[in-house]
């Protein structure tokens with residue numbers, strides 16, 4: 511037989527269509543879509559299952575330098591394994607520049623960290639923290655040509671924050687190269703001011719992390735980023751939008767005809783600020799500390815409106831995994847003294863798709879096709895991977911998840927594959943779960959059992975994003 515694999519009897523769901531058909535796979539790519547595919551070396555019976563493009567999680571942090579006191583809980587092996595177990599076939603983590611160092615040298619280190627480790631394909635977004643003339647004029651163009659075609663910039667965090675002048679410098683390089691800029695929109699000075707005041711009042715518990723970064727600081731930064739983007743005519747993607755305030759800025763920008771895109775995450779439809787209270791304001795609230803912080807149930811409703819109305823192109827995990835009960839994690843000696851030193855971020859690469867399916871499709875808020883767009887197709891289009899990734903079509907990579915829409919699972923640490931010692935969704939019940947993840951035609955995870963190997967995943971040189979074309983191009 512000239513086919514390596516046939517997936518038979520399933521219902522294929524793409525961002526646009528839901529079709530009963532079989533899939534034939536050869537050399538890691540989809541060779542055939544037909545009513546009946548026979549004569550393959552191996553056949554998978556997908557009857558009763560949905561057959562969807564594997565998830566693409568375009569916002570993942572792995573093995574990222576987190577300062578001298580803290581170690582990230584996932585490297586590329588455990589992080590990619592966890593991603594695959596959650597139905598993903600591609601991840602795009604960040605290669606972060608350390609201030610005072612060459613971005614290129616830092617990216618080389620991330621390539622070394624990932625080499626031979628990942629079970630699924632991966633790309634890199636660049637984080638620009640020190641935009642020197644060399645970085646702007648030589649390193650960014652060269653790295654762009656190497657396939658790292660998106661740059662993230664931060665408007666907060668001591669080690670990452672850029673001034674407005676620096677934001678404009680990076681935006682203008684992005685415009686020239688047609689790179690897509692991702693913006694972490696939270697205002698540095700306001701947060702610093704509020705955090706200082708809280709600490710002076712003795713309010714140091716993890717809960718006050720959320721109080722120190724209210725929606726207003728996110729809205730202000732979103733507005734400022736949009737204004738800079740308009741000034742230079744450069745498209746931007748505002749990542750991890752947490753609620754109504756920043757969303758209204760994005761809607762406003764779109765009404766003005768600006769190319770302002772947006773991402774949201776599972777935490778903003780399922781968690782609230784109260785989770786950071788833990789048990790009686792104890793340290794367990796640290797398990798939920800991430801930025802922007804989870805808000806309230808009204809914000810969750812706002813995010814659903816945004817998901818249904820197309821405000822958000824992508825739904826990503828912002829997987830940023832730390833250990834909870836560890837001196838090098840959430841509860842470092844410093845972290846115990848104040849929320850200010852609790853590392854920001856939560857693990858979620860494995861639970862992203864089940865949470866969106868369960869809360870979205872199973873509850874009738876979005877269609878299965880919208881689910882595919884939000885978890886896979888739009889990520890591929892936004893970040894220069896389409897149509898190699900993100901859809902089920904002849905010629906595309908055979909990156910596929912078999913999905914049981916009716917399967918009930920209780921999310922809990924013991925069923926997950928990540929490196930963290932906890933999940934923020936312990937006890938959360940979902941309907942809909944991946945049964946098998948297939949990456950370039952190979953089974954990576956089957957019923958929670960890992961079949962793939964580190965090194966099976968390759969670095970993806972991404973094309974430039976069609977979404978990064980300026981209005982006046």
Ligand code: URP
Pocket residue numbers: 571694750799800801802828830854855856
């Ligand atoms: O708290 C978060 N989200 N940490 C990850 C870093 C970032 O800003 O995305």
Ligand code: ZN
Pocket residue numbers: 617653656657658
């Ligand atoms: Zn590279």
Ligand code: ZN
Pocket residue numbers: 694749750801
């Ligand atoms: Zn961020």
Ligand code: ZN
Pocket residue numbers: 569570571828829830
């Ligand atoms: Zn992030």
